[in-house]
Amino acid sequence: MNRIVIVDGNSLINRAFFAMSELKTSKGVYTGGALGLTTMIFGLMDEFEPDYFCVAFDMKGPTFRHKTYDQYKGTRKGMPNELAMQMPIVKAILDALKIPRVELQGYEADDLIGTIAHYFADQNIEAHVITGDKDALQLVRENIHVHITKKGITQLKEYKNEDIIEELGVDADHVIDYKGLSGDSADNIPGIPSVGPKTAAKLLAEFGTVENLIQNVEQVSNKRWKNLVIDFADQAMLSKKLATIMINVPVELETDMFKLTDPDMEAAIHLFRQYEMNGLLNRLKVKTEVVEQKTEVERIDVDALIKLIEFEKAFSFKIIYNKVDLRHDDLICAAFKVKDQICIIDNMVDFEKLVPLFEDEKMHKSGFDLKNEYLFLMQKGIDLKGVKFDGYIAAYLLEPSRRSYDLSELVFEQATVKIASEEEVLGKGAKKKTPDQLEQEVLYQYVQGMVMGIDILADKFDDKLEANQFKKLFETVEVPLVKILSDIEFTGFNIDVSEIDHIDELLTGQITEIEKEIYEQAGETFNINSPKQLAVILFEKLGLPPLKKTKTGYSTSHDILEKLASKHAIVAEIIEYRTYTKLKSTYIDGLRAAINPVTGRVHTSLNQTIAVTGRLSSTEPNLQNIPIRLPMGRKIRKFFIPDEGCILLGADYSQIELRVLAHLSKDPALLEAFTQNIDIHTKTASQVFGVETSEVTSLQRSHAKEVNFGIVYGMGDFGLGESLGITRKEAKTYIENYFKSYPNVQGFMDSVIESCKEKGYVETLLGRRRDIADISNSNFMLRSAAERTARNTPIQGSAADIIKIAMIKVFNRLEAEQLKSKLILQVHDELILNVPLDELEQVKVLLKESMESAYELLVPLNVDMNTGASWYDAK
Structure with a gap:
């Protein structure tokens, strides 16, 4: 049986808004209501698989009910501005998705819903009404199903006639009589004063309708009820009229008006990107037919690939490998695309035939998140040159505040082409597969889609980078920097494990002493790491004023403890305890776990696409946030040492x-x-x-x-x-x-x-x-x-831009002068190099010149330099 879904737009967007009232874009546009309603509409399409669809909205201005009773809905507050600004957004989204919507001056959405539902039901087409308003229960009949939202908009309950009887005490046909007697405070429908829901249900069980009750009022046995009905008969009739949903609004209807058609993909993608609704973009992908590549591709062998690359002087590529230990990672497969031809290689014998092309600066390469490729090629002794495009970096420059730079999402947004995402192919969480666990053809299709996506982004982003005047920044700073960050990660920082053990012993001793002091102050032992137990000690036993209550009890967060520090000596001890235990877990235990078992070094990852300011961020482990203001924190830098026969050279900009x-x-x-x-x-x-x-x-x-x-x-x-x-x-x-x-x-x-x-x-x-x-x-x-x-x-x-330029200049000069010294870390305004002792003086000159000439300001750039047998000493 065919079906239509009819959505009460105002009811549901209100519920969605109040569930996500604070949600807004990076530009400050509120979107919670629009996002919630659109998400629910996608869900309804999945659940009901309708042939027809409709979203009904109220319009501004009085309706016939206001003209009948000027206090109708008089107690309601106006729509919040934060929601009002979303109404045109959600309507634009519905139009882009080609989802029919209706509104009519002088009538409420309920009346349009009732009229459309009856129109379709009369044609033997199931009508499913979705609303948060139980007024709609009066519409329930054969072929009209009413579903009321529960828990915001995440769940629905269908009300059949027996459900209405159980909840209200009357059936669907008498819901309007029920409202006529008991009224409705939400709509400011008066009903009969002092007649509540139970009384209304009892009266209707005996008399059936408001009209019949009024006509037979002398038969009402309860004297008080009788007098109320007599006194407020007109008000009861008015209330019933106000509560009645019209089913014959004067509007021309045709079945095909509500037929679902294919969305305007370009318009929908634009709106979802504009309002940062990335989840809906993914959803749009799911609803889209898989787009076979827009240009037919042919798979070729490695020898044909080499000839084609040598002729075209350019190729796109993606390498898939199992990540083992940064020195012995295994090739799973690699895809190369030139024009409309693709080659997929799954063995190192064929892969090594491409080494001269990788190392040829004149062969222009395009990729996505190329640090991945650099790290693999470095393991094989291959020096990748000639990189011209990295789609990951281009996307970041164009949208630095974006939450995700997933290749499949970007390709879909830019060209409405669907390629498989990593999550779709490999899964996620504990069940996530490694690439070598995939069937060969699944793997080949996945990597083929990736190189096709890289080509699409190269084409689309080139114009956008030019239009936004980002081309120079992209080509001269961000793309060259990928290689340098890869080299820093691959090289790593040497670690003195014995020094870690020494500091661990000192830190553990201090933590033990602080624990003893805390227990003495508290008068008992307890789990200091348990916020609940700590709250009992502070606020119940010691009587400190609780400043903030959370769902789980009184807060013992750091900012709360700082405000309480002057109230009792135990608080300062707890703050110190937390500081030292965090130092131990993060920089003692954490660093030990981060040491590469093969190299014995720490290989932090410096990321380009995290900070919107352009600053680099350090992860796994984070070496930029070592708490050097603490004496014990500064000592952590003693763990980081030069290689044998080398010294650490640190240089930082003075007051840049x-x-x-x-x-x-x-x-x-x-x-x-x-x-x-x-x-x-x-x-x-x-x-x-x-x-x-x-x-x-x-x-x-x-x-x-x-x-x-x-x-x-x-x-x-x-x-x-x-x-x-x-x-x-x-x-x-x-x-x-x-x-x-x-x-x-x-x-x-x-x-x-x-x-x-x-x-x-x-x-x-x-x-x-x-x-x-x-x-x-x-x-x-x-x-x-x-x-x-x-x-x-x-x-x-x-x-941040200036130090990036400095890194590029330093790296290039070290290479050009064929020095063994290596750039091994950047921390904000500071560069750290591992320098053989016999190169020290040469590198000092090189480093100072490179950093101070990185950018010509109206004032000089000054660099301070220090050397040492550890990072601690080189500061």
Whole structure:
């Protein structure tokens, strides 16, 4: 039997919105309601497999019910602005998906739903009404099924006639009579005062309808009820009329109006990307027929591939391998695409025939997440050259705040071509397969789809990079950097295991001492790591004021403990205990686990596509967040040592962000300080505190340093006051004096905000962009946070760009001068090199020249260098 699904759009988008009211895009557009409703519609299509579909909406303005009773729905609050802005979004999505929608001035969505449901039911087509409003239960009859949402919009319950009787005490035909008597507070339908649901059901069980009750009111045995019916008979009839859903709205209907057709894929993809509904994009892929490759491809053998590459001078490729230990990874297969021909290789004999092509700079290569390929080829002694395109990096430049850069998603978005994703082929979680467990043809189809996707992205992204003026940044910085980061990861950092053991012993001893002190303060032993047990000790036994309650009890989070530190000595001990136990678990136990069993080294991964500012991030393990402000934290750097016969050479930019600020703001006083090599913190202290530079105290310089960097990071008077431990008023005076001393800085900051409001994004010196959500938000807190981000990003992002250029220059010079020294780590403004002792002086010169010439600012870039037998000593 054919069926139609009819959705109450307003009811469900309301429920979806309040379930996800805070959800919004990176640009600050609320999307929870639109996302929830669209997701549910996809789910309804799966569940009911309908032939016809319809979403009904209310329209603004009074309906015939308002004209009948001006207090109708008078107690309802207006639609929140955050939801109102989503109505045009969801309607645009429905139109793109070619899902019919209806609305009519003067009538409610319920009336359209009732009319359409009866129209289809009369044609022997099942109508399924989906709503959150139980008023719709009056529509239940043969061929009309009503489903009410439960738990937000995640579950549905179909109400049959017997369910309605069980819940309301009346059947579907008498729901409107039930409302006539008991009323409906949600719609401000009055009913008869003091007649509740149970009384209404009893009266209707005896008299059937409101009209019959009124006509036979003398037969009502309960005197009070009788008088109420007599006094409010007109109100009961009015209420029944208001509660009645119309089934004959004057609108022309045709069955084919509601027939489902293929969506406008281009429009739907655009909307889902615009509103960052990545889950719906994946869903759209599932609903799309598998698109066979838009151009027919032919599989060729390796010899034909080599001839074709030599002729075309370009190819796309993807290597699949089992990751073992970064030195002995096994080739599973590799795919190569040239024009419309694809070669798949699954053995090293044929693979090695391609070595000259890999190492030929004139052969242009395209890939996706090429660090994967670099790491495999390095193991085989192959020096990959001639890389021109990495789709992973291009996608990041174009959308730096994107949550995922999955190849299959990107290809689908750009070309509506569906290729299998890693998860679809290998699965996920504990049941995830390795590539060698796949059947050969499944594996071949998977890798073939990947190289086809790479070609699609190369074609689509090239124009977009050009249009956004990212081409230079892409080709001269981001793509060359992939090789350097791969080399750093492959090389790794040598580790002194005996030093780890030594620090572990010291740390364990300190933790034990702190535990004893905590137990003594508490008067008993307990599990310090258990928030529940800790809360009992702090808030029940010791009587400290609980500041925040969560679902599981009173919070003992770090920020709560800091606020309680002055209340009892045990709190400071607990904070210290947590600090040391985290050090041990992360940097003692964690580092031991991260040591490669073959190389004996730690191979951190430096990632390009995580931070929206362009900064690199370190993972597995994270070597950028070692807590060096703690004495024991600093000692962790002793674990990292040079190779035998080598020394560590560390170089970091001196105050690079302040120098970038001087360049961008062109402030005369800042420019003078850096060009004349004046200590910037002393100069700032002199001007902020109104003293001669010779009279600046160490405390004043320290405070001025905090002010300098606070300005860079967009810190306000509250944040600065918290940081320095001074009053907000004092902090405000510091900031005002700073801007008086450096007037162009204030002008620069203001211009950044104005430009951001106009464009919606800010840029670094190299043109890297970051979209700023909430820059014009009416909410002061959100807008202030956005303004801080806008002010800081051009400075921090430009500094990140400069050190990337420095890394490229250093790496290239080390190669060009055929030195054995290796770049082994980057931590924000610092580079670490492993240098043979006989190359030290040469590399010092090379490093300083490369870093200081990375970018020409209006002020010099200064580099400080240190050497040592460990990272700790080289700082």
